[in-house]
Amino acid sequence: MSSVLIVFKKELREVVRDRRTLIAIGLAALATPLIMTVISQLATKTATQTYTVGYSGEIPIGLDVLLQATGLKLERVADPATAARQQVDIGVVFQTAQVDEYYDPTRQSAQIADTRLQTVLGRYEAAKAEAALRERGVDPGVLHPLPIKAHPLSSPIKAAGNAFLSFFLPYILITMVLTGGLSAALDSSAGERERKTLESLLLTPAPRSRILIGKILAISTISLVAAIAAIGSMLLALTQIALPGAEGASSRITLTPLAAGVMVWLAILLAGTFSSLTLALGTLAKNFRQGQAYATPLYFITIFPASIILFIPDFNPNLVYYLIPILNAVLVLRDAIVHNTVAWPALGVTSASLVVAGVICWLAALRLFTREALLVRS
Amino acid sequence: MSPAAVTVDRLEKTLGKNKVLRGISLEANAGEIFGLLGPNGAGKTTTLRVICTLLAPESGSVKVLGFDTLSAPEEVRRRVGVVTADIGVYPRLSARENITYFAQLSGVPDGELKQRVGAVIDRLGMESFANQRADSLSSGQKQKVAIGRAIVHDPEVLMFDEPTSNLDVLASREIREFMVESRGRGRCVIFSTHVLHDAERLCDRVTILHEGSVVATGSTAEVRGRHRDLEDAFLELVL
Numbered sequence: 001m002s003s004v005l006i007v008f009k010k011e012l013r014e015v016v017r018d019r020r021t022l023i024a025i026g027l028a029a030l031a032t033p034l035i036m037t038v039i040s041q042l043a044t045k046t047a048t049q050t051y052t053v054g055y056s057g058e059i060p061i062g063l064d065v066l067l068q069a070t071g072l073k074l075e076r077v078a079d080p081a082t083a084a085r086q087q088v089d090i091g092v093v094f095q096t097a098q099v100d101e102y103y104d105p106t107r108q109s110a111q112i113a114d115t116r117l118q119t120v121l122g123r124y125e126a127a128k129a130e131a132a133l134r135e136r137g138v139d140p141g142v143l144h145p146l147p148i149k150a151h152p153l154s155s156p157i158k159a160a161g162n163a164f165l166s167f168f169l170p171y172i173l174i175t176m177v178l179t180g181g182l183s184a185a186l187d188s189s190a191g192e193r194e195r196k197t198l199e200s201l202l203l204t205p206a207p208r209s210r211i212l213i214g215k216i217l218a219i220s221t222i223s224l225v226a227a228i229a230a231i232g233s234m235l236l237a238l239t240q241i242a243l244p245g246a247e248g249a250s251s252r253i254t255l256t257p258l259a260a261g262v263m264v265w266l267a268i269l270l271a272g273t274f275s276s277l278t279l280a281l282g283t284l285a286k287n288f289r290q291g292q293a294y295a296t297p298l299y300f301i302t303i304f305p306a307s308i309i310l311f312i313p314d315f316n317p318n319l320v321y322y323l324i325p326i327l328n329a330v331l332v333l334r335d336a337i338v339h340n341t342v343a344w345p346a347l348g349v350t351s352a353s354l355v356v357a358g359v360i361c362w363l364a365a366l367r368l369f370t371r372e373a374l375l376v377r378s
Numbered sequence: 379m380s381p382a383a384v385t386v387d388r389l390e391k392t393l394g395k396n397k398v399l400r401g402i403s404l405e406a407n408a409g410e411i412f413g414l415l416g417p418n419g420a421g422k423t424t425t426l427r428v429i430c431t432l433l434a435p436e437s438g439s440v441k442v443l444g445f446d447t448l449s450a451p452e453e454v455r456r457r458v459g460v461v462t463a464d465i466g467v468y469p470r471l472s473a474r475e476n477i478t479y480f481a482q483l484s485g486v487p488d489g490e491l492k493q494r495v496g497a498v499i500d501r502l503g504m505e506s507f508a509n510q511r512a513d514s515l516s517s518g519q520k521q522k523v524a525i526g527r528a529i530v531h532d533p534e535v536l537m538f539d540e541p542t543s544n545l546d547v548l549a550s551r552e553i554r555e556f557m558v559e560s561r562g563r564g565r566c567v568i569f570s571t572h573v574l575h576d577a578e579r580l581c582d583r584v585t586i587l588h589e590g591s592v593v594a595t596g597s598t599a600e601v602r603g604r605h606r607d608l609e610d611a612f613l614e615l616v617l
Binding site for chain 2: 003006007010013014017018195196197198199200201202203204205206207211372375376
């Protein structure tokens with residue numbers, strides 16, 4: 001049997017018997033749908049929640065019905081401005097020719113109530129204006145000399161779902177590929193030194209490069225399993241829960257086969273690169289704990305590119321940006337999810353970039369793994 | 379006379395800023411227990427690590443059964459088994475799985491694997507705990523696993539580096555008996571220790587190292603010379 005396969009099988013067997021890694025994978029698989037469910041519940045609650053409007057003065061006829069239909073409950077108060085600080089969500093003073101609104105922008109409930117109030121008042125004003133024009137025999141169409149009729153090229157609800165997925169999926173993929181195999185990587189490198197098995201391993205005639213490849217393959221497998229478990233459970237959860245969309249419609253988010261294929265391909269490349277990298281860092285460390293300290297900055301470095309999609313959703317860089325590992329994977333995955341297309345040059349550059357990064361990390365790990373200092377320091 | 383199993387010729391080695399070995403030479407033969415003696419820091423472990431190819435010689439040369447450690451390290455490792463004081467084993471594998479893993483990496487053919495591992499378990503008296511996970515074994519049992527993995531590929535040269543330093547009296551005696559048995563099988567046994575009493579009882583020939591240099595070499599009787607025991611001779615040489 002090849003020494004690569006021997007090491008691979010042994011490492012996998014150890015991981016399967018290691019509670020830490022199994023618990024991490026299990027928790028990820030359970031936590032993701034749980035988070036999705038909580039987000040869904042919160043979104044639904046926010047969409048259907050009733051907010052309180054503290055008011056004084058006389059409400060224009062018909063407006064009270066409109067406000068209550070939009071989830072705004074009216075409550076008469078002595079001083080709307082004071083009440084808007086805590087007692088109610090917003091305060092409104094109805095005057096003969098004006099409506100004064102008081103709200104605290106730091107409160108989310110006040111922001112939502114404000115948006116609803118503005119919408120209702122806008123419609124009320126438009127209805128009143130149209131009625132007045134009709135009374136005078138004027139076509140209300142004069143109010144809209146250039147009406148816009150929108151023709152969305154895809155479902156706005158679907159687009160919202162895709163936008164949600166385009167952030168969360170790369171984020172979970174990268175996080176799980178990194179963290180899923182981290183414990184195994186450190187156990188397989190720093191752990192060998194800590195429990196003093198490294199010297200015996202290096203005494204075997206098996207070439208060190210093959211030992212290292214066996215370890216990297218095993219760690220990559222664990223990373224992939226962790227990532228697929230987390231994403232699979234997330235997608236499963238998304239088929240069961242609905243995120244509320246505009247106009248009361250709800251959306252169910254699904255991943256297209258193309259996006260799923262791109263995701264698996266990128267996960268394989270990322271797993272290879274991260275495995276080599278974490279193994280190299282673990283080889284530098286004298287023990288598991290020191291390895292964890294070395295690996296901690298990786299969380300920030302890897303999560304930052306995923307956050308770009310959150311802050312700049314329409315970030316459309318040129319091909320040079322696709323040379324940057326991790327960022328390129330996030331961008332390709334976003335395009336596959338949002339537009340259901342793959343720009344093959346971008347995918348090619350991304351794949352080449354990740355392969356080169358993986359090879360560099362592997363060479364670094366091999367160099368560290370063959371240093372005499374590896375044994376002398378331990 | 380057959381050539382020596384292990385030949386170390388004018389070996390020098392620096393680790394960091396420390397010159398650890400200063401031109402040492404020695405020869406160990408098949409069918410003998412060769413003692414590598416010296417106080418802590420004398421260079422015993424470094425010498426063994428160069429012999430088994432874990433460290434490269436800075437100058438000088440080391441040959442194991444005719445194979446140079448620099449030009450044919452894998453051939454050397456195929457013929458060497460090392461037991462150290464650090465009895466690290468894979469805790470989540472059983473004793474049998476630990477030995478099997480090293481047998482596979484040492485090139486034992488798949489067809490012979492089960493029989494070879496079983497024979498080692500029999501020889502070391504490990505039947506009662508062979509299928510137990512290594513993290514539940516005692517120090518003595520772990521040491522047997524460490525010996526098992528070092529001999530499962532049937533090496534012609536066996537090196538023991540302070541093998542009894544972490545063991546109780548009973549386990550230490552079993553190690554000594556194993557070394558004697560290996561000598562009887564015609565193996566070259568190199569025994570590195572600072573416990574001179576053990577060396578005097580077991581070794582056919584010894585080399586004493588001090589601060590990276592050989593200060594005495596010869597049969598145990600020759601090195602002891604006019605002194606009451608090896609310890610007295612050693613103290614006179616290094617003080």
